[in-house]
Amino acid sequence: MSKNNSSRREFIKTTGKAGVAAGIALTVLPSWTEAASPVPMAGTPFTQQPLPYDYKALDAVVDAMTMEIHYTKHAAAYAKNLADACVAEKVDTSSARLEDMLRNISKYSAKMRNNGGGHYNHEMFWKCMRPGIASKPEGRLAAAIDQSFGSFDTFKTQFTDAGKNRFGSGWAWLALTGDKKLVVTSTPNQDNPLMDIAEVKGTPLLGLDVWEHAYYLKYQNKRPDYIANWWNVVNWEFVQKRFEMG
Numbered sequence: 342m343s344k345n346n347s348s349r350r351e352f353i354k355t356t357g358k359a360g361v362a363a364g365i366a367l368t369v370l371p372s373w374t375e376a377a378s379p380v381p382m383a384g385t386p387f388t389q390q391p392l393p394y395d396y397k398a399l400d401a402v403v404d405a406m407t408m409e410i411h412y413t414k415h416a417a418a419y420a421k422n423l424a425d426a427c428v429a430e431k432v433d434t435s436s437a438r439l440e441d442m443l444r445n446i447s448k449y450s451a452k453m454r455n456n457g458g459g460h461y462n463h464e465m466f467w468k469c470m471r472p473g474i475a476s477k478p479e480g481r482l483a484a485a486i487d488q489s490f491g492s493f494d495t496f497k498t499q500f501t502d503a504g505k506n507r508f509g510s511g512w513a514w515l516a517l518t519g520d521k522k523l524v525v526t527s528t529p530n531q532d533n534p535l536m537d538i539a540e541v542k543g544t545p546l547l548g549l550d551v552w553e554h555a556y557y558l559k560y561q562n563k564r565p566d567y568i569a570n571w572w573n574v575v576n577w578e579f580v581q582k583r584f585e586m587g
C-alpha cells in the first residue's frame with residue numbers, strides 16, 4: 342500500500358468526519374487520482390463519469406452551484422451531443438477511442454469537434470482538481486517544469502496569462518509535446534492540444550476551463566481572481582501521473 346493511498350484514506354476519513362460534524366451529506370466517491378485504468382484518462386469513455394467529489398468539495402474556489410450546473414448541465418450536454426454526433430457520423434463508441442478521434446478531428450463535423458472536445462476536456466478538468474490543501478508538483482514533473490520554464494512560479498505566470506488572455510471562451514493548458522517538451526498553450530472554445538487543428542499540439546496534462554460558466558456566479562468578470570484561486574485545488578498527483586505516462 343503506497344504512502345499516497347494511506348494519506349488519501351486519511352484525508353477521506355478526516356473529511357468524512359468533518360462532513361458528519363457539519364451535518365452535511367458527503368458523497369465520498371472513490372479516489373480522484375485513480376481512473377479505472379492505471380493510466381489516467383487513457384481511453385476516455387464517451388459517457389460522463391461520476392464527479393470525483395461532492396459539489397461543495399471545492400467551495401472555497403468553485404462554489405457548489407457553479408460545480409453542479411457545470412457538471413449536470415454544461416458537461417452533461419457535451420456528453421449527450423457527442424453521443425448524438427457519434428450516431429449521426431456512424432462512430433462505434435464500443436471500439437473507437439475518443440483520443441484518436443480528437444487527433445483526427447479535422448475529418449469530423451463541427452458538432453463532433455465541439456462536443457468531443459467538450460466532453461474530453463471536462464472529464465479531464467474534474468480530475469485536475471481536488472479538495473484539500475494546496476500542493477505543488479514533485480519529482481520528475483517538478484524537475485521538468487523547472488527545466489522548461491525556469492521555475493514553478495514562472496510556469497504559473499505563463500499558464501495564468503494563457504488563461505487570462507484567452508479572448509472569449511476557451512482553455513489554458515500544460516501539455517507534453519511529441520518531442521517530450523512541456524509547453525503552456527491555450528485553445529478557443531472546446532478545442533484542445535490533442536486536436537490536429539490545434540496551434541500547439543501535445544498531450545494535455547493540466548487544463549483550466551476559462552469559460553464564464555466555470556466561474557461567473559462567484560467571480561463575475563474577475564477571471565484573474567478565479568485563476569489565482571484555482572491553483573489551490575490543482576490535483577498535482579493526477580498531473581504527475583499523466584506526465585509519467587506521456
Ligand code: MN
Binds near residue numbers: 463550552554555
Ligand atoms: Mn466548462
